[in-house]
Amino acid sequence: MKNFGGEILFLDRSDINTDEIIPARYLTEITKEALKPYLLEDIKLDGFLPETDLLNKKVVISRSNFGCGSSREHAPWAFEVNGINVTIAFRYARIFRQNMFNCGMLAIELAEDVIDGIFNRFADKKASLEMDLENSAFVITSGSEVQKIEFSVSEFDYDLVKSGGWVNFADKRY
Amino acid sequence: MGKTIVEKIFDSHLKDNPSGNINVISLDAVFCHEITTPVAINDLVMRGKDRVFDSAKIKVVIDHVTPAKDSKTAMQGKILRDWVKRNKIPDFFDIGRNGVCHAIFPEKGFVRPGYTIIMGDSHTCTHGAFGAFAAGVGTTDLEVGILKGVCAFIYPESIKINITGKLKEGVFAKDLILHIISLLGVDGATNKVVEFVGTVVDRMSMEERMTLCNMSVEAGATCGICYPDEVTVDYLWEFIKDEFVSKDAALTEYKKIISDDDASYFKKIDINIDDLEPMVTYGFKPDEVKAVGMLAGEKIDQVYIGSCTNGRIEDLREAAKVLSGNKISDSVRGIVSPATPKVFNMALEEGIIKTFLDAGFCVTNPTCGACLGMSNGVLADGEVCASTTNRNFNGRMGRGGMVHLMSPATAAASAISGFITNSNLYKG
Numbered sequence: 197m198k199n200f201g202g203e204i205l206f207l208d209r210s211d212i213n214t215d216e217i218i219p220a221r222y223l224t225e226i227t228k229e230a231l232k233p234y235l236l237e238d239i240k241l242d243g244f245l246p247e248t249d250l251l252n253k254k255v256v257i258s259r260s261n262f263g264c265g266s267s268r269e270h271a272p273w274a275f276e277v278n279g280i281n282v283t284i285a286f287r288y289a290r291i292f293r294q295n296m297f298n299c300g301m302l303a304i305e306l307a308e309d310v311i312d313g314i315f316n317r318f319a320d321k322k323a324s325l326e327m328d329l330e331n332s333a334f335v336i337t338s339g340s341e342v343q344k345i346e347f348s349v350s351e352f353d354y355d356l357v358k359s360g361g362w363v364n365f366a367d368k369r370y
Numbered sequence: 371m372g373k374t375i376v377e378k379i380f381d382s383h384l385k386d387n388p389s390g391n392i393n394v395i396s397l398d399a400v401f402c403h404e405i406t407t408p409v410a411i412n413d414l415v416m417r418g419k420d421r422v423f424d425s426a427k428i429k430v431v432i433d434h435v436t437p438a439k440d441s442k443t444a445m446q447g448k449i450l451r452d453w454v455k456r457n458k459i460p461d462f463f464d465i466g467r468n469g470v471c472h473a474i475f476p477e478k479g480f481v482r483p484g485y486t487i488i489m490g491d492s493h494t495c496t497h498g499a500f501g502a503f504a505a506g507v508g509t510t511d512l513e514v515g516i517l518k519g520v521c522a523f524i525y526p527e528s529i530k531i532n533i534t535g536k537l538k539e540g541v542f543a544k545d546l547i548l549h550i551i552s553l554l555g556v557d558g559a560t561n562k563v564v565e566f567v568g569t570v571v572d573r574m575s576m577e578e579r580m581t582l583c584n585m586s587v588e589a590g591a592t593c594g595i596c597y598p599d600e601v602t603v604d605y606l607w608e609f610i611k612d613e614f615v616s617k618d619a620a621l622t623e624y625k626k627i628i629s630d631d632d633a634s635y636f637k638k639i640d641i642n643i644d645d646l647e648p649m650v651t652y653g654f655k656p657d658e659v660k661a662v663g664m665l666a667g668e669k670i671d672q673v674y675i676g677s678c679t680n681g682r683i684e685d686l687r688e689a690a691k692v693l694s695g696n697k698i699s700d701s702v703r704g705i706v707s708p709a710t711p712k713v714f715n716m717a718l719e720e721g722i723i724k725t726f727l728d729a730g731f732c733v734t735n736p737t738c739g740a741c742l743g744m745s746n747g748v749l750a751d752g753e754v755c756a757s758t759t760n761r762n763f764n765g766r767m768g769r770g771g772m773v774h775l776m777s778p779a780t781a782a783a784s785a786i787s788g789f790i791t792n793s794n795l796y797k798g
Binding site: 225260369370 | 394413419442508518561592654655766
């Protein structure tokens, strides 16, 4: 199982698409590692600079319809090779969400007011997340501020994460 | 309680129910192209599982960057080619015989009513036009599909859109789907299947239905779907005539999968399109849609006519009607990419290619290239493209570029004027 948790990158916009996460001009790469320098290169988000803002980040928190558009699994891979194995959002596009779990990564969905609360409290600070997957909860910490949040992951998605992804799961079962 | 078409398809393909509402279904076809398949192939090789579940059910094309533009894209093509050879996959379309996946696979008769299909490409939902369940997936789903012939989905709810009225002259399936996306929103159909029904759809050709279903993913849908009918059977007849004694027999069989009257839906929407105008996107999301008239005068640098949305023969015919006898503006670069060799050939025979050339268009081979900014018409920073494709995301056709989505007729008219313009086919 992968490591989940660490410093948080806040992407404060809805409908961030996979072209923004990894532009098509890099889809000519045939290794995941080669995608590393290009993560979020085309994102339309005022003031965001990938070179500095991605440093040491391990978790992404965003708004609604995260990962819409192209089916490219290069989007989760680009996160993965940059050390980001968890995304948290109000809602996901279907394919991106499935791709995350298929890679043994976590795409956590939370209610809109919970996401709003996290943004209001932590988005302008340096914050980090500690994951307790066994108990379906995580804790966000920033200085003296601490917030515990519970989430739910379906049994199937949890099985994918534990198996290290869909290929391992399916190969044993089918 | 009755069932929807997609519920019937899922129930007849159910292989496993690992937990909750997850259905693992068997696949009738797995489509592959050179961008998303090579990583799956390399992983299968690395795992010592370089095999396919059924070579006859795997269909392969090189379409995104063709001819190869550099060493990397050449290698992607080579990985795919070598894999096809090793696994003796009979249906492979390489350069000279290749076309845009969602145009060429239906044309070859690979899509049938009731089929389940996946591909590592989000616009796989196009094939729902035939009454199939067809969904875009990532490389891992594709890899398992290739190896095991199965894929996992949440048992899908459906949104039924009943479309009535009559499209005005000069208003097309593209305008209709842009309008529908603006109504649903970019995530209005997430995890849902969108059923397109009603008299408007009944009168549509398969090409128009494919345009409709193609963009259902832009509202987040897993698949767009139309009911199989006489139009479907006519289109498929050359491929199915040995399986059925008559067209009526085929129709009777296919109609069994149509949604029951008492099926239950997540939502039902009625749309009357008598007053629908030609539509165009104005922002960076496909649900940001206005009437062309409201954006008239917006300057453009490039016009692109092609793609899995609007690169078929009917699309080229409409564009050629508008272009006939005209020259495109000196300030515009016009590019047309017929979606398949068959479309290219028909366009040649009908004089459409000459119309495009005489107007000042560059005619390229069939490829996806420009639509996603990979080749054959990438925009420069600050440039604007009038395009018949399906995504207007920031930088989609080139970093810093802007894309306005529209019908082929509107694109052709805009090429002539150099500005976003209604075509002369539309009388208002």
